[in-house]
Amino acid sequence: MKLQLGEIKLEKTAALAPMAGAADRAFREICAELGACWVVGEMASAKGLSLGSQKTAELLLLSGKERPGAVQLFGDEPDTMAFAAETAAEFNPDAIDVNMGCPAPKVTAGGGGCALMKNLPLAGEIVRAAVNASGIPVTVKIRKGWDDDSANAVEAAVIAEENGAAAVTVHGRTRQQMYAPPVDLGIIAAVKKAVSIPVIGNGDITDIKSAVTMYEKTGCDLVMIGRGALGSPWIFRQLKAYFTRGVVLPEPEPDEKIRIMLKHVRLACIYKGERAAMREARKHAAWYFKGLRGAAALRRRAGSLEYFEQLEDLAKLSLKAPNP
Numbered sequence: 167m168k169l170q171l172g173e174i175k176l177e178k179t180a181a182l183a184p185m186a187g188a189a190d191r192a193f194r195e196i197c198a199e200l201g202a203c204w205v206v207g208e209m210a211s212a213k214g215l216s217l218g219s220q221k222t223a224e225l226l227l228l229s230g231k232e233r234p235g236a237v238q239l240f241g242d243e244p245d246t247m248a249f250a251a252e253t254a255a256e257f258n259p260d261a262i263d264v265n266m267g268c269p270a271p272k273v274t275a276g277g278g279g280c281a282l283m284k285n286l287p288l289a290g291e292i293v294r295a296a297v298n299a300s301g302i303p304v305t306v307k308i309r310k311g312w313d314d315d316s317a318n319a320v321e322a323a324v325i326a327e328e329n330g331a332a333a334v335t336v337h338g339r340t341r342q343q344m345y346a347p348p349v350d351l352g353i354i355a356a357v358k359k360a361v362s363i364p365v366i367g368n369g370d371i372t373d374i375k376s377a378v379t380m381y382e383k384t385g386c387d388l389v390m391i392g393r394g395a396l397g398s399p400w401i402f403r404q405l406k407a408y409f410t411r412g413v414v415l416p417e418p419e420p421d422e423k424i425r426i427m428l429k430h431v432r433l434a435c436i437y438k439g440e441r442a443a444m445r446e447a448r449k450h451a452a453w454y455f456k457g458l459r460g461a462a463a464l465r466r467r468a469g470s471l472e473y474f475e476q477l478e479d480l481a482k483l484s485l486k487a488p489n490p
Contacts, residue, residue: 397453
């Protein structure tokens with residue numbers, strides 16, 4: 167079964183969510199290689215693009231190995247979003263995603279991210295601006311609402327559709343919740359009933375069971391995985407096998423997990439330089455080591471990684487660690 171997004175057809179398996187500081191090019195390529203049917207880049211500031219920020223523009227790069235994929239923009243001004251969307255389209259993404267779900271104070275304080283859900287007329291103008299300026303499919307990522315007293319995801323999704331959005335992703339939590347449980351599958355189901363565009367369900371998908379539950383209880387067209395993929399990008403391979411062939415794949419053996427980790431960080435070193443990549447690799451290594459023998463000690467040592475060779479040494483130790 168395929169999901170139609172503009173002229174793009176996506177397998178109904180699982181997509182990788184945009185995660186600032188985590189879902190960079192290296193990680194997206196790994197996830198795509200392992201079966202993610204769709205990836206979305208780290209959010210880029212519309213204002214930063216309008217001011218000519220090279221660092222922001224670099225967030226719009228999508229390689230051939232992470233296709234189909236989208237770039238994500240956030241902002242609180244229609245004109246600035248229009249400029250950013252036009253600029254982003256020059257990088258030839260398959261779609262542009264408008265962020266209306268980020269709960270981070272540094273984003274919402276400026277009126278972007280989930281703060282747009284407190285001003286839906288403005289949100290509609292911003293979506294329309296991106297649609298008119300880009301010429302490619304525009305999707306929108308929202309949350310349940312700002313808080314439980316303003317759970318307006320259905321209204322936000324309807325406005326997104328009315329202003330030309332090609333799909334909407336719903337994270338079933340409020341901004342007030344941040345990432346605390348529970349995820350409200352009912353609000354995702356309500357959005358699905360209210361709009362005719364594809365709806366992507368997001369929140370707490372960590373395995374086959376939770377993905378099946380999301381599909382069955384919400385009727386969504388696709389599931390999107392964020393934190394559940396950190397340290398375990400093979401979840402996409404498992405979900406693809408299950409949803410396309412009915413096969414339940416086992417967890418990878420420790421040596422394969424380590425091989426994937428090293429490939430991921432090696433790519434990051436190539437793309438960002440070793441110094442920057444290894445600082446970011448500290449958290450990724452901690453996620454990858456979770457559940458392995460000697461994980462606690464390995465994760466502590468991962469916190470001071472500076473060189474790729476140090477990670478290779480830790481990888482060897484992880485495979486030699488005695489059973490607990």
